[in-house]
Amino acid sequence: MIRLRLSLALSYEVNEPDSNFIFNIHAAHTSRQTVVDESLVVNQLVPLTVETDPTTGNRYLRLSAATGPLQIFYTASVDLTHYMAAPEQIAEVPVARLPAQVLGYIYPSRYCQSDRLYRLAMREFGQRQQGYSRVQTIRDWVAQRITYAKNTSDSNSSAIDTLIETAGVCRDFAHLMIALCRASNIPARFTTGINYGVDPAYGPLDFHAYVEVYLAGGWYLFDPSGTAIPMGLVRFGTGRDAADVAFATIFGEVGSSPPVINIEAIAGADGLLVMPQLVHSALSTDG
Amino acid sequence: MIRLRLSLALSYEVNEPDSNFIFNIHAAHTSRQTVVDESLVVNQLVPLTVETDPTTGNRYLRLSAATGPLQIFYTASVDLTHYMAAPEQIAEVPVARLPAQVLGYIYPSRYCQSDRLYRLAMREFGQRQQGYSRVQTIRDWVAQRITYAKNTSDSNSSAIDTLIETAGVCRDFAHLMIALCRASNIPARFTTGINYGVDPAYGPLDFHAYVEVYLAGGWYLFDPSGTAIPMGLVRFGTGRDAADVAFATIFGEVGSSPPVINIEAIAGADGLLVMPQLVHSALSTDG
Amino acid sequence: MIRLRLSLALSYEVNEPDSNFIFNIHAAHTSRQTVVDESLVVNQLVPLTVETDPTTGNRYLRLSAATGPLQIFYTASVDLTHYMAAPEQIAEVPVARLPAQVLGYIYPSRYCQSDRLYRLAMREFGQRQQGYSRVQTIRDWVAQRITYAKNTSDSNSSAIDTLIETAGVCRDFAHLMIALCRASNIPARFTTGINYGVDPAYGPLDFHAYVEVYLAGGWYLFDPSGTAIPMGLVRFGTGRDAADVAFATIFGEVGSSPPVINIEAIAGADGLLVMPQLVHSALSTDG
Amino acid sequence: MIRLRLSLALSYEVNEPDSNFIFNIHAAHTSRQTVVDESLVVNQLVPLTVETDPTTGNRYLRLSAATGPLQIFYTASVDLTHYMAAPEQIAEVPVARLPAQVLGYIYPSRYCQSDRLYRLAMREFGQRQQGYSRVQTIRDWVAQRITYAKNTSDSNSSAIDTLIETAGVCRDFAHLMIALCRASNIPARFTTGINYGVDPAYGPLDFHAYVEVYLAGGWYLFDPSGTAIPMGLVRFGTGRDAADVAFATIFGEVGSSPPVINIEAIAGADGLLVMPQLVHSALSTDG
CATH class of the missing domain: 3.10.620.30 (C8orf32 fold)
Structure with missing residues (x-):
């Protein structure tokens, strides 16, 4: 079993009110990939939903953002039992x-x-x-x-x-x-x-x-x-190809910065650190 | 309510043993399209399955055919309550x-x-x-x-x-x-x-x-x-486009003739004939 | 009659010896476009040729450049009698x-x-x-x-x-x-x-x-x-399309800067300044 | 030296008056391909021209045909001195x-x-x-x-x-x-x-x-x-590619039959028959 800890930060400048976002940035739930813990922080106080596609297990974060900066921080610890x-x-x-x-x-x-x-x-x-x-x-x-x-x-x-x-x-x-x-x-x-x-x-x-x-x-x-x-x-x-699984699909006038991503192997529940x-x-x- | 009666005949010449066919020639079950009766006749005595895709409701007839003629006859009466x-x-x-x-x-x-x-x-x-x-x-x-x-x-x-x-x-x-x-x-x-x-x-x-x-x-x-x-x-x-819903997807060397198709409006359960x-x-x- | 005076400066960094260049940066000779005077300066002391395509009248400057900066300056006064x-x-x-x-x-x-x-x-x-x-x-x-x-x-x-x-x-x-x-x-x-x-x-x-x-x-x-x-x-x-008349066709590893181009209307042989x-x-x- | 004798017959049904044809069906004149004799017969009594492109040496037969059958017969003896x-x-x-x-x-x-x-x-x-x-x-x-x-x-x-x-x-x-x-x-x-x-x-x-x-x-x-x-x-x-050298370019509503073509090696001026x-x-x- 491998445990990986990842974090990602996405940063946008929303130029149009009620711009819509569909993100696919949550670690998927599969038979051999388990999300041990995760957190999601969004700088705007807007309603958001996270839906799971029943066929693929993809998880989609959806929200409508107001004009101004939009920042998304996601972290997760994920166990892989290949x-x-x-x-x-x-x-x-x-x-x-x-x-x-x-x-x-x-x-x-x-x-x-x-x-x-x-x-x-x-x-x-x-x-x-x-x-x-x-x-x-x-x-x-x-x-x-x-x-x-x-x-x-x-x-x-x-x-x-x-x-x-x-x-x-x-x-x-x-x-x-x-x-x-x-x-x-x-x-x-x-x-x-x-x-x-x-x-x-x-x-x-x-x-x-x-x-x-x-x-x-x-x-x-x-x-x-x-x-x-x-x-x-x-x-x-x-999904079928990149058309299905963009990490962010955006509807509205929005500027973006490159994502900031980190991932590291950490000790699992048994205290052992296993490296991929x-x-x-x-x-x-x-x- | 409209009742339509349709029939279709497909005719192939199978030139390679165990040629595989996936047909999408069954009337779909939807909330407003009901199959009142249907029949399927295949001239070859081979195992066949009809599966329904849970997401789309598409019904797929699958079979492996032996060398020689393969003929499929399908008829159905379908009620449409638009x-x-x-x-x-x-x-x-x-x-x-x-x-x-x-x-x-x-x-x-x-x-x-x-x-x-x-x-x-x-x-x-x-x-x-x-x-x-x-x-x-x-x-x-x-x-x-x-x-x-x-x-x-x-x-x-x-x-x-x-x-x-x-x-x-x-x-x-x-x-x-x-x-x-x-x-x-x-x-x-x-x-x-x-x-x-x-x-x-x-x-x-x-x-x-x-x-x-x-x-x-x-x-x-x-x-x-x-x-x-x-x-x-x-x-x-x-489906997404024609790539998803060919009426016949064939794996093997197979010759084909044009389909023969008929459809007519017939009287429904109430004895009334309603024309589209x-x-x-x-x-x-x-x- | 309109007289236009144009100048252009092209600047390259040649990274591969004997890189070949074909330029189409000379004002063409046509029945109604006359080059009154022109000058060409190249910073490298290399042999160069200017050929005229007999069919199109396009003029091609060709040269092989040494490693290092390559700079081309072209100026011309052109009379247009539309x-x-x-x-x-x-x-x-x-x-x-x-x-x-x-x-x-x-x-x-x-x-x-x-x-x-x-x-x-x-x-x-x-x-x-x-x-x-x-x-x-x-x-x-x-x-x-x-x-x-x-x-x-x-x-x-x-x-x-x-x-x-x-x-x-x-x-x-x-x-x-x-x-x-x-x-x-x-x-x-x-x-x-x-x-x-x-x-x-x-x-x-x-x-x-x-x-x-x-x-x-x-x-x-x-x-x-x-x-x-x-x-x-x-x-x-x-030419037929852009494939035929690139202003510069380059064979070799060469970096380039944007061209610097100027054009102005000047007085013609009769002393009159006619603006397009x-x-x-x-x-x-x-x- | 090889001498080849070729014949070709083209057959069209012209459905629109004054349909224009540009044919490239004449053996080219090149430094090593010589047309010893040739004949062209067109069933319609219409003006026709044969032009040679100065750059490529391609020969173009051009004519405007009346409604009805159009038949072109071309024969040539060609010497090739490779x-x-x-x-x-x-x-x-x-x-x-x-x-x-x-x-x-x-x-x-x-x-x-x-x-x-x-x-x-x-x-x-x-x-x-x-x-x-x-x-x-x-x-x-x-x-x-x-x-x-x-x-x-x-x-x-x-x-x-x-x-x-x-x-x-x-x-x-x-x-x-x-x-x-x-x-x-x-x-x-x-x-x-x-x-x-x-x-x-x-x-x-x-x-x-x-x-x-x-x-x-x-x-x-x-x-x-x-x-x-x-x-x-x-x-x-x-030419550059097939866009340049269609054997027939047709402007108008015209039906066509497959060409009938023959070619054979024959004895040259010296009486010798050399086969490719x-x-x-x-x-x-x-x-």
């Missing part, structure tokens, strides 16, 4: 046996146009042995071809753009890997959160995007950008 | 009050890239009075600019393509209207089914795509292609 | 009579995908009276729908992107107008230069992109962005 | 020494968006030894990744689409190879014509699209689709 398995024992699930609620994740979405990549996926991955290792091959294919580079992509960039321009940030790596999995008839989804252990060379800590792939009855973690230690990922939201580390095992926190 | 309201009494729901399960329908999707249309939507519809009439304006804007024409679009065509090339079929009209609604922060979804009363000039009866828009607590029907009588629509599936007609009221079968 | 005509007397040239060397300008190009806009152009402009006024209608259509806004487009943006996102800078306005002209079978080309009389609200003077349209045997000036006085345009280059002004006449400096 | 060289002796031309009239062929065009492929080209080909062999590597890269398949692309398909969907016809192979050459700063152009020796498995003989690349002072032939024997190519037109054959030498008919 399901770990040997990669060679994790099979793909044939389409015929995919649960109904998973089917949506083999269809194309806004930023993951898997429908255009069937031939490419078939040529590159079609002959590979089915199972976790095939997904790992897809993950490595993306990691090798795409260069991590800021300011080469924007919020409009899709998996196809990334494939063509061969550069991007974590979000772009995730979209391309997802599109290639779906084009191989393997369900894959976009996941956001905070990652422990990121190399400071990547700049100040930011929200992270990674991938969960449905195999052998669970959702397994992959980080195609290679910037995170998968064991150190705290999940906030999961790179492992060869397959990891899941959901399913 | 909620009808005066358009001027139907308000938009402010973003702040949109239910969590509706939020996904304001985000962009594979074929409805609303994120790229905010400025256009703002200029064209931003000054319009909020409510049903604004959505009607969007529907009419699409209907006036797009020409109904077969073979001008394909399964890869999106709302943006339709906006540029100004031609398409019902699916393309629906995608563009949905994208413009979402770009105006109005939830909209893609709906498929069979429509009663289509002009024979459009050719043999086919599956139809139309739009449901979330207003005043319910999903209201719009047919931007202008080919259907909204009161005569029987719903099969609803064009009305100025707002209509909903869900919500 | 051909002016009443718009109602300028007819379109039927395709059958277009000169061979003009034909290329009705075909689509990198940023002007006119092949996808035939239906839209036909619906919007097909019923308009042929001639200068139809082109003016196209120009106004673009000017009204597109908002001038920096940082909404980039070097990858095309006419289609501009049509969808309804915002851009002079280059984007030009691409969209060109695409719509070509989709109407009217030859149009992308022209770059410096414009006199730009409103300081648009920021420091920069290179300008505008449109020349082939009508009645000559190329007529249009400024869809509305930021320039057409009579005050000094032409540098002309907005006129209703059709204007041409070529043909 | 320049042949050992591949290892053919160097690339540094950008700094590219002739002005060649520069346009390193810029992106409608169907060859080389500007988006710089990183990909750098990663795949940047470390290769410069010269003919690098271009051969690009050609082979395309040939290996793209599957020849009809009905997978259309007239709107670009190099980017082909790269993504990994299938197409000769035109698509050519666009992708051209885009990758330009992204590597190697001038490349789109060439059309008739190819001798095509495998009947590809169906009835059709117009062919291939690539010419500028190396060591000349334009060298490449056939990325692998369907032709480069020595058997008779050139009709050359696959060779390892680099081949050029221009420059």
Whole structure:
């Protein structure tokens, strides 16, 4: 069991009365991710709600802010009890046996146009042995071809753009890997959160995007950008792609500053401090 | 109350053993659409399941077919008890009050890239009075600019393509209207089914795509292609866009023939025959 | 006759030896644009050539620079003797009579995908009276729908992107107008230069992109962005679209600063100072 | 010296009076392609012109046809005296020494968006030894990744689409190879014509699209689709991409039938019959 303590501070300047915000900045409740304690402080005295999406478990903070500064502080301690398995024992699930609620994740979405990549996926991955290792091959294919580079992509960039321009940030790596999995008839989804252990060379800590792939009855973690230690990922939201799980969706004229984010490993309930580390095992926190 | 009787026959030639099919050809169960009776006949003696998606109510028929002909016959009698309201009494729901399960329908999707249309939507519809009439304006804007024409679009065509090339079929009209609604922060979804009363000039009866828009607590029907009588629509599936609700998703080498579809109005439980007609009221079968 | 005096200073930091530059920063020689005097100063003592493209009259300065600062100063005095005509007397040239060397300008190009806009152009402009006024209608259509806004487009943006996102800078306005002209079978080309009389609200003077349209045997000036006085345009280059006439094409690792540009009207050979002004006449400096 | 005799028959049904046609179906005059004899027969008695573009040598047949059938028969005997060289002796031309009239062929065009492929080209080909062999590597890269398949692309398909969907016809192979050459700063152009020796498995003989690349002072032939024997190519037109050199550009409502094309090797002026054959030498008919 790993316990991570994270904090994040978001800062906005609201220029239009009653600007609406939908945040996805709460640690998700999953079968293997438990929120031990958390706090939320908002500098404006406005009504706010936190709703949980019954399908995904995403938690959404919603509020309408008045003109002026808006500041959100969130802290949480999160316990991760990863399901770990040997990669060679994790099979793909044939389409015929995919649960109904998973089917949506083999269809194309806004930023993951898997429908255009069937031939490419078939040529590159079609002959590979089915199972976790095939997904790992897809993950490595993306990691090798795409260069991590800021300011080469924007919020409009899709998996196809990334494939063509061969550069991007974590979000772009995730979209391309997802599109290639779906084009191989393997369900894959976009996941956001905070990652422990990121190399400071990547700049100040930011929200992270990674991938969960449905195999052998669970959702397994992959980080195609290679910037995170998968064991150190705290999940906030999961969806089809970035269109579903922006950390903040804003309706109104609002200026923003970069988020300030921290995360550290702390001692768990048993007093032991366990650090996330790179492992060869397959990891899941959901399913 | 309107009772419609529909039948459809699908015919395939399966060239690969264990080809998988996911059909969405069952009339949906909604608060105002009731399936009075139905039958399903499949010429192959294979196991089949019909599952209902808890979120959308879509019903999915799944089966694995053997090599050779595969034929599916479905018939149903469906009662529609439309909620009808005066358009001027139907308000938009402010973003702040949109239910969590509706939020996904304001985000962009594979074929409805609303994120790229905010400025256009703002200029064209931003000054319009909020409510049903604004959505009607969007529907009419699409209907006036797009020409109904077969073979001008394909399964890869999106709302943006339709906006540029100004031609398409019902699916393309629906995608563009949905994208413009979402770009105006109005939830909209893609709906498929069979429509009663289509002009024979459009050719043999086919599956139809139309739009449901979330207003005043319910999903209201719009047919931007202008080919259907909204009161005569029987719903099969609803989703983000065509990526979610193909009437048949096929995994394997399979040849297909055009579907054969019939629909007629019949007398209801009270012995009265009520025909769908064009009305100025707002209509909903869900919500 | 108008005489304009312009100067421009370009400043680079060359980080790779033998970096290659192709500049298109010389005032073009056309039938009605005469370079009275000009000077070119380059801070590096490297061989340089100035070539004139026989087809377009574009003049290209080419050089290979050493590591370190590279600075280019260009000044010129240019006489413009516009051909002016009443718009109602300028007819379109039927395709059958277009000169061979003009034909290329009705075909689509990198940023002007006119092949996808035939239906839209036909619906919007097909019923308009042929001639200068139809082109003016196209120009106004673009000017009204597109908002001038920096940082909404980039070097990858095309006419289609501009049509969808309804915002851009002079280059984007030009691409969209060109695409719509070509989709109407009217030859149009992308022209770059410096414009006199730009409103300081648009920021420091920069290179300008505008449109020349082939009508009645000559190329007529249009400024869809509305930021320039057409009579005050000094032409540098002309081509299919921005892909052909970048003011600087650079091969190598080079940093750059914004150009510093000035232009003023001065007294001509006859001692008279004539200022460019907005006129209703059709204007041409070529043909 | 190879002498090829070709014939082609084009057949249209003109439904609109004064429909305009621009054909590029004459064998080009190049330094090494000589038209020994040719004939053109048009079934309608209408004025026609054949113009030669001074820059490319493309020959354009132009005419306005009356309502009714339009039939064009063209035959020619063409002598090809290929320049042949050992591949290892053919160097690339540094950008700094590219002739002005060649520069346009390193810029992106409608169907060859080389500007988006710089990183990909750098990663795949940047470390290769410069010269003919690098271009051969690009050609082979395309040939290996793209599957020849009809009905997978259309007239709107670009190099980017082909790269993504990994299938197409000769035109698509050519666009992708051209885009990758330009992204590597190697001038490349789109060439059309008739190819001798095509495998009947590809169906009835059709117009062919291939690539010419500028190396060591000349334009060298490449056939990325692998369907032709480069020595058997008779050139009709050359341009930036397919937008420039359609074999027929039609203005008006016109129906068309597939072209009927034949080509055979015949004895030359010296009475010798030389057959085109696959060779390892680099081949050029221009420059």
